[in-house]
Structure formats: C-alpha cells, structure tokens
Amino acid sequence: MTILTKSVMTCPVCKTKKEESMPTDFYQANWQCPKCHMSVIPKRGEDCVFCSYGTVPCPKRQQQLQEQKK
Numbered sequence: 001m002t003i004l005t006k007s008v009m010t011c012p013v014c015k016t017k018k019e020e021s022m023p024t025d026f027y028q029a030n031w032q033c034p035k036c037h038m039s040v041i042p043k044r045g046e047d048c049v050f051c052s053y054g055t056v057p058c059p060k061r062q063q064q065l066q067e068q069k070k
C-alpha cells in the first residue's frame with residue numbers, strides 16, 4: 001500500500017500553491033496561506049484541509065480509499 005505524504009495546497013482565496021507534508025495519524029483541520037495568511041478550513045462535510053484543497057487527500061483518507069477497493 002502506497003501512502004503519499006506530500007500534497008500541494010491551493011489557497012481558495014488567492015490561489016497560492018504550496019507543497020506541504022501531511023500528518024499520517026490525524027486530520028489536519030486548518031492551514032494558513034503563506035501569502036494572504038488566510039486560515040483555511042475544510043469544506044463542509046470534510047475533515048481535513050488536504051482533502052478539500054490539496055492535490056492529494058490526506059493519508060488517513062488514502063488508507064480508507066484503498067481499503068474500499070479491496
């Protein structure tokens with residue numbers, strides 16, 4: 001099973017992109033944009049900012065998706 005731990009976040013306000021490392025053992029519920037300093041929080045119904053705004057969903061979500069495929 002391959003779990004990616006890097007995701008490129010895109011700020012929903014100013015569209016700045018930044019590569020971030022993701023925690024593997026919990027949902028990261030906020031992220032601060034390095035440019036506009038907006039505190040980004042997950043979209044409604046989602047637990048994690050990477051799942052909402054990253055190029056790669058968080059490790060916990062990746063694990064769930066891979067388990068569903070079995």
Ligand SMILES: [Zn+2]
Nearest residue numbers: 011014033036
């Ligand atoms: Zn921003």
